Amino acid sequence: METEAGRRFLEAAPIPVGFEPEQRVPNAIARVLTPLQVGIVLVLLGIGFFMLRNIRPEAHQPMLILGTITLMPGLGFIISAGITWVLAGRLGLMPKSSHNSLAAPFDSRNEQ
Numbered sequence: 001m002e003t004e005a006g007r008r009f010l011e012a013a014p015i016p017v018g019f020e021p022e023q024r025v026p027n028a029i030a031r032v033l034t035p036l037q038v039g040i041v042l043v044l045l046g047i048g049f050f051m052l053r054n055i056r057p058e059a060h061q062p063m064l065i066l067g068t069i070t071l072m073p074g075l076g077f078i079i080s081a082g083i084t085w086v087l088a089g090r091l092g093l094m095p096k097s098s099h100n101s102l103a104a105p106f107d108s109r110n111e112q
Contacts, residue, residue: 028093032085039077046071 049067053060088094 028088032081032088035077035084036081039074039079039081042070042074042077044074046074 046067046069049063049070053063053067055063085094
């Protein structure tokens with residue numbers, strides 16, 4: 001990328017080349033929200049399988065197994081997201097006041 005064509009390619013790219021510390025925060029939040037979303041979906045799917053197990057007598061054990069197989073990883077994802085949130089906060093990867101920094105672009109008081 002040291003050629004003139006390489007520099008023009010990087011300048012034309014829609015992604016920013018220089019990263020500011022503020023731009024890393026959404027990545028840390030995304031690393032928490034993604035497993036949280038997956039965990040919630042898996043937990044709800046597991047609960048759905050548990051609810052379906054009593055529809056037919058022959059479906060009791062398979063639905064119990066499917067419910068357990070989907071519920072446990074879902075809970076694991078949610079716990080993992082919580083641990084990531086706490087560790088990212090202690091390592092300084094999260095903003096001090098996430099409400100103020102995330103709402104700042106939409107706050108009418110910041111207009112001059």
